[in-house]
Amino acid sequence: MEENTNKIICPDCGTEIVRPEGMEIGDILECSNCGTEVEVMSIDPLKYRELIEEK
Numbered sequence: 725m726e727e728n729t730n731k732i733i734c735p736d737c738g739t740e741i742v743r744p745e746g747m748e749i750g751d752i753l754e755c756s757n758c759g760t761e762v763e764v765m766s767i768d769p770l771k772y773r774e775l776i777e778e779k
């Protein structure tokens with residue numbers, strides 16, 4: 725059973741991040757709840773990773 729394969733879930737707070745139309749590999753999406761940035765690694769299958777920036 726596959727779940728949430730088309731959803732991007734914030735790795736930090738678990739909020740779903742809405743996929744923008746025309747999303748492409750390498751796009752950076754921002755969680756609307758906590759501001760964590762996620763980089764799109766692959767569209768199909770959907771893969772992404774948390775983008776960690778040093779301050």
Ligand SMILES: [Zn+2]
Nearest residue numbers: 734737755758
């Ligand atoms: Zn978040």
